[in-house]
Amino acid sequence: MHFEIKQIGTIYSPFKKMEEAPIQPRFSDKPGKIEVFPEYKEGLKDLEGFSHIILLYYFHLAKEEQLIIRPFMEPDKPKGIFATRYNKRPNKIGLSICEIDKIENNIIYVKYIDVLDQTPLIDIKPLVPLFDFRNIEKIKVGWLSNKKERPKQ
Numbered sequence: 121m122h123f124e125i126k127q128i129g130t131i132y133s134p135f136k137k138m139e140e141a142p143i144q145p146r147f148s149d150k151p152g153k154i155e156v157f158p159e160y161k162e163g164l165k166d167l168e169g170f171s172h173i174i175l176l177y178y179f180h181l182a183k184e185e186q187l188i189i190r191p192f193m194e195p196d197k198p199k200g201i202f203a204t205r206y207n208k209r210p211n212k213i214g215l216s217i218c219e220i221d222k223i224e225n226n227i228i229y230v231k232y233i234d235v236l237d238q239t240p241l242i243d244i245k246p247l248v249p250l251f252d253f254r255n256i257e258k259i260k261v262g263w264l265s266n267k268k269e270r271p272k273q
């Protein structure tokens with residue numbers, strides 16, 4: 121099957137170049153601004169009660185896809201792309217869980233962002249621990265299990 125996905129907005133951040141962006145929101149200290157295009161603004165109704173959102177977006181500046189990559193957290197040990205969050209994926213879809221600062225009209229301000237400026241937004245979903253985690257203490261993180269800190273980029 122082949123899909124078409126439409127852009128529903130744009131993510132703005134202070135990061136203009138690939139090497140400037142942190143690898144995850146958890147390692148970012150910079151805020152971001154999510155513009156939802158006016159025709160989708162109605163869909164933001166009731167989002168204000170949530171503290172965190174899941175952003176899905178298109179890694180529009182990722183070049184060729186790779187199935188084996190060298191991740192930032194362990195560059196000397198290549199990994200399969202689906203065991204990582206790397207950007208050169210077959211569908212180039214990125215995901216960031218972000219803390220909402222405020223929502224004004226069709227703009228969501230988030231406290232910390234990890235994506236490049238002008239990244240095309242695909243979807244927004246609320247983070248709901250009840251839905252997403254059955255036994256959080258039993259979650260296993262594979263090759264990342266001994267990682268405690270942000271990597272040097």
Ligand SMILES: C[S@@+](CC[C@H](N)C(=O)[O-])C[C@H]1O[C@@H](n2cnc3c(N)ncnc32)[C@H](O)[C@@H]1O
Binds near residue numbers: 207
């Ligand atoms: C490892 S990826 C992870 C991003 C996301 N939080 C995830 O888990 O899907 C983060 C890196 O992707 C790159 N990146 C961010 N926005 C991008 C974009 N629009 N196009 C291509 N690469 C991007 C940056 O270099 C950043 O350091």
